[in-house]
Amino acid sequence: xxxxxxxxxxxxxxxxxxxxxxxxxxxxxxxxxxxxxxxxxxxxxxxxxxxxxxxxxxxxxxxxxxxxxxxxxxxxxxxxxxxxxxxxxxxxxxxxxxxxxxxxxxxxxxxxxxxxxxxxxxxxxxxxxxxxxxxxxxxxxxxxxxxxxxxxxxxxxxxxxxxxxxxxxxxxxxxxxxxxxxxxxxxxxxxxxxxxxxxxxxxxxxxxxxxxxxxxxxxxxxxxxxxxxxxxxxxxxxxxxxxxxxxxxxxxxxxxxxxxxxxxxxxxxxxxxxxxxx
Amino acid sequence: xxxxxxxxxxxxxxxxxxxxxxxxxxxxxxxxxxxxxxxxxxxxxxxxxxxxxxxxxxxxxxxxxxxxxxxxxxxxxxxxxxxxxxxxxxxxxxxxxxxxxxxxxxxxxxxxxxxxxxxxxxxxxxxxxxxxxxxxxxxxxxxxxxxxxxxxxxxxxxxxxxxxxxxxxxxxxxxxxxxxxxxxxxxxxxxxxxxxxxxxxxxxxxxxxxxxxxxxxxxxxxxxxxxxxxxxxxxxxxxxxxxxxxxxxxxxxxxxxx
Ligand SMILES: Nc1ncnc2c1ncn2[C@@H]1O[C@H](COP(=O)(O)OP(=O)(O)OP(=O)(O)O)[C@@H](O)[C@H]1O
Ligand SMILES: [Mg+2]
Numbered sequence: 001x002x003x004x005x006x007x008x009x010x011x012x013x014x015x016x017x018x019x020x021x022x023x024x025x026x027x028x029x030x031x032x033x034x035x036x037x038x039x040x041x042x043x044x045x046x047x048x049x050x051x052x053x054x055x056x057x058x059x060x061x062x063x064x065x066x067x068x069x070x071x072x073x074x075x076x077x078x079x080x081x082x083x084x085x086x087x088x089x090x091x092x093x094x095x096x097x098x099x100x101x102x103x104x105x106x107x108x109x110x111x112x113x114x115x116x117x118x119x120x121x122x123x124x125x126x127x128x129x130x131x132x133x134x135x136x137x138x139x140x141x142x143x144x145x146x147x148x149x150x151x152x153x154x155x156x157x158x159x160x161x162x163x164x165x166x167x168x169x170x171x172x173x174x175x176x177x178x179x180x181x182x183x184x185x186x187x188x189x190x191x192x193x194x195x196x197x198x199x200x201x202x203x204x205x206x207x208x209x210x211x212x213x214x215x216x217x218x219x220x221x222x223x224x225x226x227x228x229x230x231x232x233x234x235x236x237x238x239x240x241x242x243x244x245x246x247x248x249x250x251x252x253x254x255x256x257x258x259x260x261x262x263x264x265x266x267x268x269x270x271x272x273x274x275x276x277x278x
Numbered sequence: 279x280x281x282x283x284x285x286x287x288x289x290x291x292x293x294x295x296x297x298x299x300x301x302x303x304x305x306x307x308x309x310x311x312x313x314x315x316x317x318x319x320x321x322x323x324x325x326x327x328x329x330x331x332x333x334x335x336x337x338x339x340x341x342x343x344x345x346x347x348x349x350x351x352x353x354x355x356x357x358x359x360x361x362x363x364x365x366x367x368x369x370x371x372x373x374x375x376x377x378x379x380x381x382x383x384x385x386x387x388x389x390x391x392x393x394x395x396x397x398x399x400x401x402x403x404x405x406x407x408x409x410x411x412x413x414x415x416x417x418x419x420x421x422x423x424x425x426x427x428x429x430x431x432x433x434x435x436x437x438x439x440x441x442x443x444x445x446x447x448x449x450x451x452x453x454x455x456x457x458x459x460x461x462x463x464x465x466x467x468x469x470x471x472x473x474x475x476x477x478x479x480x481x482x483x484x485x486x487x488x489x490x491x492x493x494x495x496x497x498x499x500x501x502x503x504x505x506x507x508x509x510x511x512x513x514x515x516x517x518x519x520x521x522x523x524x525x526x527x528x529x530x531x532x533x534x535x536x
Contacts, residue, residue, distance in 0.1 A: 178333045179363035181351045183428065184380035193376065197367040274367040274408040 062244040070248040084252060087218055087229040090146050094153025095214040099207055101154075102161030106203075107195065109162075110169025127163070131156045131217065135224055144225040153217030157210040164206030168199025201272055208264045212257055219253065280432055280464045281307040281330060285339030288325050298489035299325045303339070305483065305492065307466065309431075312458055314475035315468045316522070317485025317493075318530045323468045324360050326490070327434045330466070331357045343432065356425030360436040360468070364409045364420050370396070371405040373420055377428035395423040398453060414441040419450070426457060432464045440470065451478060451506040459502060472526065476519050477506050484525045487532045494525035 015023075045064045052063035074080035109116040135152050142148040176194045185193065196203075222231025230249050237245035283305040290297045300322035307313050315323045328334040329341055332352035341348045343355070364373050371392055378388045396402055399419040409417050418441050425433060439447045455478060458465055469475050475482045476498055484494040499514045509515050 175359060175361055175363050176365060178331070178351070179357070179359065180365075180376070182331055182333075182353060182355065182357050183377040183424070184353055185376070186380070189380055193365065193368070197365070200367070274369075275410065 059241070060243060062247050066244045067247045067251060070244050071251065074248065080252070083228055083230050083233055084256070086146065087215075087222065087231065088256070090149040090218040090221070090229070091153055091214045093146075094150045094217055095157050095211060097150065098154035098157025098214065099161040099210065102158040102163075102206070103165050103203065105158075106162045106165025106199075107169060107191070109166045110172075110195070110199070116166070123162075127159050131159070132220055135217075135221055138221070139225055144227070149218045149221035149226070149229070152221040153214040156213045156217045160210040160213060161203065161206040164202045164209075165199055168202030169195055171202065172198040201275070204264075204268045204271060208261070208268065211260050211264060215253065215257060215260075279306050279342075280309045280311070280344060281305070281466070282342040283326070283330075283339070284341075286326065286329065286336055286341060287338030288322065288329065288334070289337045301489035301491050303490070303492055307464060309464055310462045312465045312467065312478060312480045314479035314482045315466065315485060316470070316472055316475050316482060316526060317490060318487045318526075318532070319470075320488050321485045321529070322488065322490030323485060324436055327357070327436050327466065327468060331355055331434055354430065355432045355434050356428065356430035357434045358418075358421050358425050358436060358438045362409075362417055362421070364417050364424065366409045369406050369408055370401060370412070370420050373409070374423045374427050377424065381428060391427055392423075395427045398426075398457075399423045399450070415443065415446060418442065422450070422454075429461070430463075432466070434466050436468045437470060438467070439474065447474070448506045454478070455502070455504060455506065472519060472522055473510055473515075476500075476515055476522065477504065477509055482518075482522055484522060485529075487529045493529060494522070496522050496525075 048061070049064045052058050052061050058066075071080070109119070131152065134155055135148070138148040138151040138155075142151055172195055176198065177190055180190050180194050218229070219231035219234075222229040223235045226232045230252055234246050234249040237243075237249065283303055286300060286303040286305075288298075288300040290299055303326065315326070317323055325334065329336055330343060330348060330352065332348045332350050335349075343352055365376070368376065374392045374395060375388050378391060383391070393402075393405075396405065399422050401416065401419055401423065404412065404416070409420065412420070418438060422438060425435075439450050442450060451474065454465075457463075465478075467475070467478060479498055480502075482496045482498060483492055484496070485491065486493040496518060498518050500509055500512065500518075
């Protein structure tokens with residue numbers, strides 16, 4: 001029995017020397033990566049600034065200083081938020097609708113194999129259509145307002161989340177389902193304690209991949225026809241050969257994408273904390 | 279009778295080939311008995327337990343448990359499967375708590391019962407560990423706590439102590455015997471280890487090589503309570519072991535010849 005007290009002590013209280021050393025090593029590595037990232041970022045921007053006007057015509061590549069000024073102006077006159085909010089709103093809505101429907105359908109298909117097999121060729125055919133090609137159709141159906149952008153991004157997100165959820169549910173080890181039911185679990189318990197957690201890593205992968213897609217879907221919808229949104233800014237500026245505004249729009253999209261990704265990574269590591277490290 | 283098996287037969291069909299795993303098995307297990315299954319690998323021991331648990335349908339014959347014909351999941355048993363069935367996304371505590379949750383046991387009572395059970399299997403201090411952070415033997419003990427905590431009348435155990443080291447195995451055997459004697463459960467225990475079968479069981483069933491049939495049934499002439507650390511030095515133990523080995527050895531040799 002005392003062997004077990006030792007085992008418990010080993011994972012229990014206090015930082016041992018090994019834990020402290022491991023922590024130190026990790027934080028040193030993190031610092032190195034952070035510094036490296038800053039250096040690379042500064043170097044890229046500096047090169048862009050230097051090359052602009054000297055090596056490449058300013059008309060094509062603008063310059064970081066001009067882009068920053070443009071962003072600053074947009075921030076000041078409220079147009080940044082005016083356009084960004086509509087893009088974010090459409091993206092979020094498309095993401096939520098697409099992933100909700102995709103998740104539920106994925107669970108159903110995973111649970112009822114025969115239904116899945118019947119629908120399989122049609123789903124595959126639909127999936128093979130580039131969703132971008134649906135954008136003009138959605139504009140006919142839903143008009144040039146926000147609804148058509150939501151529809152484009154939802155249709156992209158739906159497939160990614162649906163296919164991942166479906167794959168995840170099919171991947172569930174039947175032994176867990178049997179064990180849970182023998183222990184007294186009902187259908188809901190099986191769903192809650194086996195299906196969903198087991199499919200979680202697939203679903204989260206699907207969600208992670210589909211957030212940028214949702215943004216892409218919205219922006220493409222905005223390219224085609226709109227009067228607001230970051231996609232609209234970029235499309236309009238392109239027409240006017242205003243590369244500074246185009247780059248400013250691209251920077252905004254890049255920053256938004258990166259911020260969303262960081263959030264998702266945190267969510268992922270919390271949800272999948274049960275997986276063995278390394 | 280708690281478990282009545284009549285003419286049980288199982289044929290698997292996979293990739294167009296038929297495997298006869300179990301053939302015409304008749305068996306009666308009385309309430310409160312401790313029965314061990316031994317037999318060469320692949321003779322259908324796990325298959326029979328799966329059928330008693332209702333995971334697998336029979337292809338012939340019947341199995342009755344507590345007088346009811348088993349068809350579909352049998353919730354009246356606790357089943358410790360041969361492969362790991364502890365849920366990897368739940369902590370040790372949550373895993374052991376699960377069957378109580380399913381039964382609507384209130385939270386405070388759940389906590390005390392889970393804590394007591396974890397202490398019995400020497401896992402105190404690991405409540406918040408995830409299964410991936412445990413050794414194979416520790417996961418087996420989590421599975422044991424999980425089936426014991428909700429107190430099913432019949433326990434099906436498929437090589438539960440196979441992954442444990444020799445000392446811990448003896449400790450767990452003693453623990454299981456104590457629980458069995460205190461509660462009067464019916465236990466069906468599959469093992470590769472003949473001396474484990476003799477140490478624990480009141481009756482040992484020897485299966486023949488595939489297709490599995492019952493080759494011999496031996497009543498173990500050792501009185502309970504038994505001390506797993508000591509029984510194997512008794513002359514009755516040796517005699518019983520020798521008889522079982524005589525029945526089992528040719529089956530194992532046969533299996534290896536194939
Ligand atoms: N799902 C399956 N499909 C096809 N054949 C199977 C399946 N499961 C088991 N078998 C076959 O049935 C036979 C009995 O398997 P079973 O797992 O019951 O053996 P066992 O006695 O538990 O063996 P071990 O002692 O190695 O665990 C084996 O020959 C195996 O190949
Ligand atoms: Mg087996």
